[in-house]
Amino acid sequence: MIRLTSAEENYLKAVYHLSQEGKTTVSTNDISSEMKTKPASVSDMLRKLAEKEVIDYRKYYGVNVTENGKKYALQIIRKHRLWEVFLVEKLRFAWDEVHEVAEELEHIKSPILIQRLDEYLGHPKFDPHGDPIPDEYGDVKARPRLPLNELAINDGGQIVAVKDSSAAFLRYLDKVGAYIGARIKVLDKVEFDGSLEILVDNKKTLFMSKDVAANILVLQQ
Incomplete structure (x- = not known):
């Protein structure tokens, strides 16, 4: 079973998001800009993620997310968006207040907690910003926009x-x-x-x- 630290999850999610913007291969500079950190620090983290087989990384050639990495990233995104729904609908946060809080909550590792959260919220399909919430299998039901x-x-x-x-x-x-x-x-x-x-x-x-x-x-x- 893959186990990533919170910092590693943040980098994996960043690589995944960048890869969804039409980039076949994500560069170290792209990630450095996204994470607001130095390229040298990015390279160190990418080597760790490559060792855990969630990305393919070759220095000077860029980064691709593996199938295992994609599944893991989608579960992080699922948790983040479910927590945003909870914060807005149940705790009366405004939609501009939830992102940073959800960034912390998304690293909770308990699968049963996320399953119960999803059930409690009535299995929402979209977060407060209109982004689709992946299901427990990583499937995303997008709509034409x-x-x-x-x-x-x-x-x-x-x-x-x-x-x-x-x-x-x-x-x-x-x-x-x-x-x-x-x-x-x-x-x-x-x-x-x-x-x-x-x-x-x-x-x-x-x-x-x-x-x-x-x-x-x-x-x-």
Whole structure:
């Protein structure tokens, strides 16, 4: 059975996330930037993870996640997202407050605790930010989503997730009333800078930059 330290889990999760962004091989510099640490420290950690066979690592050639590593990473992500649901739904945390707490809770090793947590929450499929929660076997039920800025004028849909889950961005969405589940329609797009005029829930009009809209994911309807 694979046993990783909390630090090793953090690195494995970072490598997995980077590999999901379309990178066939993840570089040491990519990981260094993601983890905000020096490349030398990254190399030391990658050697440890390679010894535990959760990644394939060759110096100067980059990193790939093994099948065992993928399964392990998905279980870390599952725990993280279940804890986020618990914090928001049961402890009344705001969605911009849960990430750092869940980062600590995700390292709890008890499988029975996570199983009971999942049952207690009613087997949620998505976390408070709209990200899918892997099941106990690592299967992920994703749904088709488009960045809001890619919708055409008069297109509409429902906000189902965000790409940027930073606290500052989530607080901004709270401020303007662009929440998960909101119904939206694109009223206009400005040719000059790509900014959008959005109708929310058929009653509120918002003006939104292209960068903000690119970080809001919509289920088109």
